[in-house]
Amino acid sequence: MDYLGYMGGKDYLNLASEVWLSTEIRPTPSDITQELQQAVQALPSRSLTDALVQNFLSVVNYNYNAIYPPTFLEGYTNWWADRAAKRPLSPEYTCLLLRSCALSTQAMPSKLRNTLEFELAEDPTTLPDRFHQAAELLSSNFSPGEKGLIQIQQLFLVVCWFKNAGRFIDSWHAMAKCVREAQEMKLHLDDSMMEMSEYEREMRRRMMTIIFVWDWLMSRWLSRPLLVDPVSCTFRDPTLQLESDPENPGVPSPFTNLTLQSKLIRSVSDSLSRAQRDPSEANVKDLCARVDRWHADLPPAWRRDNPDTTFDVRYPYLKWQRILLHGTVAMVEMVPTKPYLTGSASSQSRATQQYFRSFAVERALTSLREAEKAYELMKDLDPRHFYINFVLFDTLTILCSGMIHDDNKDLPHRSAVLDAIETAMRPLKEISLCSAPGATSYQFVLRLAQCMPLTPEEQVRWPFHHANKAKRSRRERSPQPMSTTKSSVEAEEGSPSTLHSTGSGAGSGSGSGSDQNSPPVQVPSLEDFQEIDFGGIEELWDWNALNIENLDPGSAEEINFTGFGGSTSN
Known part of the structure; x- marks a missing residue:
């Protein structure tokens, strides 16, 4: 059904759950090798990237909560291990990492800013654009529905990046891409009948909640039409159980x-x-x-x-x-x-x-x-x-x-x-x-x-x-x-x-x-x-x-x- 362009409905959600777009239009590893190499080269050393990621997770991410830190850090560790062993790197995670660094450099404490300026011998205010452009080049090779939830996350971080830069109209257009990708992945639909892990179900619901909220807020701010049709949305609220800690009951979820x-x-x-x-x-x-x-x-x-x-x-x-x-x-x-x-x-x-x-x-x-x-x-x-x-x-x-x-x-x-x-x-x-x-x-x-x-x-x-x-x-x-x-x-x-x-x-x-x-x-x-x-x-x-x-x-x-x-x- 996806191959023909149809969106699965509640009666046949699982019919085409494993069907992808035609391989003829999907990028092969060789198609994105050059862009991937350029993206990797845009990142600074491990120690500086560590500092940027830490700043992103401890400060920036709490504005939007598009990233679940434990999963992101697991992917981060694996990414560096693959890079050190010269194994193929995940293009989608590389793109997400660049997006997080781009946002992190928009909100740097003075200590981190001074460190980057000293280590890189350049103005750190140029870094947001550098990371953003490298991620844009890499992301342009991804086909709709191909990269899963991580693609929706990185597209939403584009929305945040434009908004933080004061480019609100660009942010709204970036939101349109994010919404369409989420709809392609059926995030707007009730997922109770879909076969998936509880973690994936929770993250899908969280991302759709983020998109739903920010689409509504941006439509009010910019006097523009809603991108998410509330009538067609049947997604459920997240359970907020991912952060539950038996030793610290009652701690509110950051979501x-x-x-x-x-x-x-x-x-x-x-x-x-x-x-x-x-x-x-x-x-x-x-x-x-x-x-x-x-x-x-x-x-x-x-x-x-x-x-x-x-x-x-x-x-x-x-x-x-x-x-x-x-x-x-x-x-x-x-x-x-x-x-x-x-x-x-x-x-x-x-x-x-x-x-x-x-x-x-x-x-x-x-x-x-x-x-x-x-x-x-x-x-x-x-x-x-x-x-x-x-x-x-x-x-x-x-x-x-x-x-x-x-x-x-x-x-x-x-x-x-x-x-x-x-x-x-x-x-x-x-x-x-x-x-x-x-x-x-x-x-x-x-x-x-x-x-x-x-x-x-x-x-x-x-x-x-x-x-x-x-x-x-x-x-x-x-x-x-x-x-x-x-x-x-x-x-x-x-x-x-x-x-x-x-x-x-x-x-x-x-x-x-x-x-x-x-x-x-x-x-x-x-x-x-x-x-x-x-x-x-x-x-x-x-x-x-x-x-x-x-x-x-x-x-x-x-x-x-x-x-x-x-x-x-x-």
């Missing part, structure tokens, strides 16, 4: 967070779609009720409030995964209530209007808190992590828009919102020191923060003020284009090195009150946004959600975005 996300998605997908199409009181409350039920069923270690942290020290991945889980949930809940916060939706009842505004603010504050926790955990390892930059940027812009639209100065938790914006700007500024997209994101949010109309009391405490005419005159006399290098963003916001000379600019200060000499106010427009290079983050973000395109020009300070873009390189 638990993905199973919990899968259950949430199945529960809220329809409700969220309805609430997005029609953010009515009934639809939003239905979504909230579903999320509340999901929260109520969470295991103790995964609760948002007062979680059981017994295992956090010994298993540090738990804290990181808990942060990602609840940060993601907060953003999901905020989706249908954003229009109430930004003024693009309203309710006939003022009480209902305030309820939704309050709900959106509370979820936004939760989202910021989780992002700040994530940054504290990752700042010494991978401060450019896509989740941190995106959540800080997205949530801060929404809150700034909410403040800009708060004509009556009655935004729920208004004081807490100001505190949260000020606090969250600090990690975003620190990210700007090591990432061009982060620098651009920070400068953009800074300008929105400077646009917000404040009360006299709020102006006294607000640290983000506009540059006065004297500063503007100095900038005009000494024109300097904006740079996204570390030296430029380390300077005080609004300094000549961070703002283009031809605009009115914006600065930061700690003085009390607003500048009486500030120019007429004007919020950045859609045209401004489209001209800015955010290094890929704009692919995830809906400018129209801010609803500031048609604001009264007198409601915020004039902002000039000429020369505001930055390089997409990190």
Whole structure:
């Protein structure tokens, strides 16, 4: 059946389980010898590869859990033994090893980075591309359905690599390849009638859960169609028994967070779609009720409030995964209530209007808190992590828009919102020191923060003020284009090195009150946004959600975005 192009159904799953694609189109060992040799040569020495693999398994893998470490390490030991004995190497494992090293080099601690730079006598930032390209060349020789589960794993690591690099559209297209390979292997179907080992069954279910969750999240972020058809999916949840240890009962599986996300998605997908199409009181409350039920069923270690942290020290991945889980949930809940916060939706009842505004603010504050926790955990390892930059940027812009639209100065938790914006700007500024997209994101949010109309009391405490005419005159006399290098963003916001000379600019200060000499106010427009290079983050973000395109020009300070873009390189 596979040979004819048919996908096996539940009534004949095992009919063609051993049938492969025609041998005429399958690569023979000689077809990939050259690519395999090039792939092997791309890897560094054994000791350096060991360090990269250790970093991948101890840090990177817990973001996605696509690899089961014991099996991977067994294959790793065998791979080196085969290489030492000059036996044929597994092309598929070589490709998977390259993918893991490519991801590992995207999130290196300083010690490992320095070691690689010293041993290789080259810039270690070139390694992610080198490993990725070598794996791409080797993987191009694999036919669909030929390499089994390991092929699906390495294809998913491609998704992760693009996402970590800020190439979100490429990541989505890579996900399409991964989904089709998984469907070719029937991972989306109930496997209870298939003959296989329990380990293989568990790993198939885990991979399909990963694909299901990330496909859904990416479709929401990128406003693109689902690649996995939920109607055709009959796969079962994994048992999570692989990591069970009788001597340490109760330790949560590192895969638990993905199973919990899968259950949430199945529960809220329809409700969220309805609430997005029609953010009515009934639809939003239905979504909230579903999320509340999901929260109520969470295991103790995964609760948002007062979680059981017994295992956090010994298993540090738990804290990181808990942060990602609840940060993601907060953003999901905020989706249908954003229009109430930004003024693009309203309710006939003022009480209902305030309820939704309050709900959106509370979820936004939760989202910021989780992002700040994530940054504290990752700042010494991978401060450019896509989740941190995106959540800080997205949530801060929404809150700034909410403040800009708060004509009556009655935004729920208004004081807490100001505190949260000020606090969250600090990690975003620190990210700007090591990432061009982060620098651009920070400068953009800074300008929105400077646009917000404040009360006299709020102006006294607000640290983000506009540059006065004297500063503007100095900038005009000494024109300097904006740079996204570390030296430029380390300077005080609004300094000549961070703002283009031809605009009115914006600065930061700690003085009390607003500048009486500030120019007429004007919020950045859609045209401004489209001209800015955010290094890929704009692919995830809906400018129209801010609803500031048609604001009264007198409601915020004039902002000039000429020369505001930055390089997409990190």
